[in-house]
Amino acid sequence: MANQSKLSVIQQQVDAATALHKIDGLAGVKAARIERKMYYPYYRFTANCVVPTLFGKKAMVVNCLVDGVNGLGATAGAYSSETVTAPTDALLQFAVSMQEAQRTARRTISHQLGRKLRMIASFEVDVEPQCTVYKGFWIIRTHDTLVMVDSSSGCIHPLSSRAA
């Protein structure tokens, strides 16, 4: 039996049946099957920010996830997580350090605030590391290819690999 690990995972919103149904609908044939579930690692940060507005300063919280494999950052909406036990070989390994991720988070949040609020201003951004968190992806085989389905959002992305 494979080694098991306990991990914090972004709450699953899309179960295996729903993911299959989604892919079947797109492929047009009822030939899809779940191959496995994989867990992708992220560093999770929460930033307490204060931004100036026309009606005074406004405090807001910005969540940021930094990809633990590629080191790329993105602001994220609120989400809840759950603890699950998963086979170790279903986890992708972290390749980015926490320090590096924190720098990325700060840069990403500052840039996004300026871009989205359309202003040149010095924002107060206090980035707090939260934890590492994983996201589950359903790996689904259709008659001719593999597709992954994000178990939290239901978004899909094709895979070029033929293995699973």
Added chain:
Amino acid sequence: MSYTVIFFLVLYYVVVIGIGYWALRRGSGDSLEDYLLGGRQVGPLTTALTLQSTSMSGYMFLGAGGLGYLQGYWALWFAAGDIGGGVLNMSIIGRRMRKMSQMMGALTSIEYLEKRYPSPAVRLVAGLLTVFLLGFYVVAQLIAGGKGMALVTGIPYPAALAIAVGIILIYTFMGGYLAVAYTDFFQSLIMLVGVMWIMIASLTELGGLTAANNAIGEIDPTLLSVWGRGLGFEGQWGVVAGALLIFSVGYMGWPHVVTRHMAMSQPATARKAGVWATVWNLFFVPAPYLVGILAILILPNLDDPEMAIFQVADKLLPAAVTGLVMAAIMAAIMSTADSLLLQTGSIASRDLYERFINPNASEKQMVFVSRGLVLAIAVIGYAVALVEPPSVFSIVIFATSVLGSAFLPAYVCAVWWSKANTPGALASIVVGASVAFIWQYAGLVDSTQLHPMLTGVVSSSVTMFVVSLATQKISPVPEYVLDAMQVTTTVGPIPGRFLTATEFGLTQEAAAIDKALDGDASDG
């Protein structure tokens, strides 16, 4: 200018700020998205109209009308390119650029160029050129704002210009009205309704399009031709091609426009938004040119042809509507100037200052650099606009021609041609910008009958191909770039129907999972 116009102008701003306040209260949560979107998801229609309200600049309200007034139906060559330019841009490089930029972790469009064509020189040259040209573009918005403000308020141009520049600076430093999507949506609707209203009122005043054309034909039949007043452009297909190219393929070479691909929403939303934007363009884009043409009859002795749309509105519309429409136009000019200044500031601070001068710059230092540059542009722009204001049309055409010529092959080849390398891109940017610039200022347009945009794009494209192929051995495209291009180009052996549902935001996760799966398979 009547007090009624000023009252409704003020009322417009009160309503817009009220919408912003309402959205702020509605999205009373403490998250960024709640604040910006009023706690709601923004659909394709709002996305499209928001985009259009910030992209339609002073050019559309001053330059387009002025061109129609001076050259008649010849002006519609520019409109023809503009109608489909946005969708063409999104179709050719949109999806691929979004994937590439995400995979490479680029935040700005100039940083993206450096990552695709690895060399500090690419970023330095591209950054400096963009800051310079966007600075020019901003000056056009300042002039447009000043002229509009002078007409609306009746105060002298120098004071109106100072007020417009001041408002634009506050707008940029304070974040628009509230920078929420609903204010842009409202503004976009008023702009569309307003411009259509001016056009319909003009047609009604003149007894319809046929009657108007007959009357224009009696004044000067050449204004009805596609070759301009006095057939000045007859047979000059090189100039016509340039006019078409500027706002069609030219978009693909504008760093401040292609940067939008990097934050493109999910393909389904983006595609529907593209349809709405095209519908909006179909109605909106030709209207200012046409109003300019009709103004030949309505206001035959205009001192400043670029004021044609403002003056026609003032003459034909009810005072209340004039106030609202002019406020929307002024707001559009300001939001475009604000977007351009933000882009310029961002490139100056991140792509030049942080990258080359102070790699450990704090956010405060970067904001200082951005604001300093914006202030410098405002001061220089004010001086230029006051002392010897060039036409909005000529500034916009100059800046966009040089930008398009410099960057079009670099951005297109970045995602479509795997042999495009660093020397090719660098040479292409320099040659394209130089040729377009020299063509314009050496007066070669008249002698060669070729538009700077055409010669610029052709020379930068040829340079890209020749130099890239000639330097493949000494400067091959790095493997990681080729890998990223491969992932960008192919969406796996997936039937096309999957493509529409693909979330490109997951590209880097997909690449890593692919690698892990392949590793597992080879281990097994």
